[in-house]
Amino acid sequence: MKDPVTLSTGITYDRQNIETWIEGGNKTCPVSKQPLRTLDPVPNHTLRRMIQDWCVENRSHGVERIPTPRVPITSKEVGELLGRIAKAQSPKECLELVGKASKAIKESERNKRCFIANGAGKTLALAFKSICDGEGEEILSLLEELMSSVTLMVPLDSEALGHLGSSGPLARLVWFLKRGGLSGRRSAVLVLKEVISSYKDQQKVVGEVVSIEGTLEGLVELIKEPVCPASTKASLVVIYHMISTYDPIIARFVELGLVPLILDILVDAEKSICEKALGVLDGLCRTNVGIEAALDHSLTVPVVVKKILRVSDLATEFSVSILWRLSQKEAKQSEGVLVEALQVGWNINERTKEKVTKLLKLLNLYRDRVECIDSLDFKHIKRSF
Known part of the structure; x- marks a missing residue:
């Protein structure tokens, strides 16, 4: 024991x-x-x-002394602490209480479950909503602490999502996304990801976020200058939901240089980031402007082909879908994609059989005209940022 x-x-x-x-x-x-x-x-x-x-x-x-464990917080203590947060009379008092709650949550999984069970998510979200329009150093510090604490409470319940999904909190999240420090930007995109991914009326909340000036630029900047893997994943998830729900913004993302940034990430990305980046690239290639941007980049086909059967089933699905979209371009450009795909060499599985069958028929037209080359190694390619 x-x-x-x-x-x-x-x-x-x-x-x-x-x-x-x-x-x-x-x-x-x-x-x-x-x-x-x-x-x-x-x-x-x-x-x-x-x-x-x-x-x-x-x-x-060789026996090590077991450290004295911290006594877990009780439901009664959590309830009292959350009640004090809800009734705090000043930003300073609220900041101290939220900091105390955050510290307790981080101490153990048991404490975290206790806070979640007692409705901490909706209490913190309501506190954020009630002061999101405020200004001043104390208010901004409190908002940042509230965001950080909310990220510990995921998945959020519908009531907490309702508080954070209204116009005021969303605008403040985007403000932190653009102007916050490293921790503020990280917390903002994690909360934004949770809201957009879980909100009941996703189309509505996406439309609200898209309408806020600077949202797209803030997300792309987090991809270009990543804070941490968690923020990169969250940014990709938010972008994926946005382009899946709202086609007109794809052109704007392309203008901001998202396609080459995604391809740079794909060169040596770990599994989770790779899947999300491929999902975003597949979404961008749903439009002609996205396809054009992808075809203009020399890494597109070789990088995408090398992800087939080498990452996961989901990555393979996205990769085949991207190649399929690129192969539907005008005859000359389509031929270039197919020839390059054969040169690099690739395989597929049953989950994408329909698209694969059609792709293989197109590839077969050029099979005798090209010679396969050795697998490419992208590890030492210098990124553009």
Whole structure:
């Protein structure tokens, strides 16, 4: 045991294991089978000290002393803290309380679940909404702390999404996306991703976000100058939903240079980012302007071809779809795509059989006219940014 706790039946267990038992819906003591009068176990400090003393005595055998665990926050404490946040009289007071909540949430998964179960997401979202139009250093610091805390509460419930999906909060999220520091931009795009991905009326919220000046530029800037992998993934997800819902903005994304940025990412991206980047590129290639931008880049076909069957089924689907869209261009350009795809060499699977069959028929026309070359290595290609 690392953190011994005693149930109402008098039996002591390790906290993590007994909490897993209780969270699984069990309301009885595993050993005695007696019903539990309370689901909140009591720390067994005497046994914990004995365990730590034993660890110290046996350190010569490589045993490390177990650190004294933090006592998890209770539902009652969470409720009181959230109530104080909702009734805070000043930005300074609210900032201190939100900081305290954020610290407790980060201490353990149990604490996080406790906050989520007590409606922390909607409380924090409502606090953000109520002051999103405010100005001043204290207000901005509080808004940033609220955004950071909200990112710990995902997935958000419908009430929290409703608060954040209104015009005021969305405009403030975009403001942080454009003008915030590194942590502010990261939190803003993570919250924006959660709202757009989970909002009931996605078309409505996407339209609202698109109408806010600077949204597209802020998202592209996060791709060009990434803060962290999480923010890059979130930016790609937001862009994907935007171009899937609102075709007219594809041309604007192309103007902002998104296609070459996506191709640069694809050169050596890890699986999750690769899938999302391919999804965005596939969406951009739904329009002629996106296809033109893709065909103008020398890396498009070789990079996309090399993702087939080498990343995941989803990446393969997107890759085949992109090649299919490019092959539907005018005859001369289509021929170039097909010939290059054969030269690089690629394979496909059953999930995209219909498009693949048609592509293979087109490729077959040029099979005898080209010679396959060795696989290309993109690891040392210098990025354009």
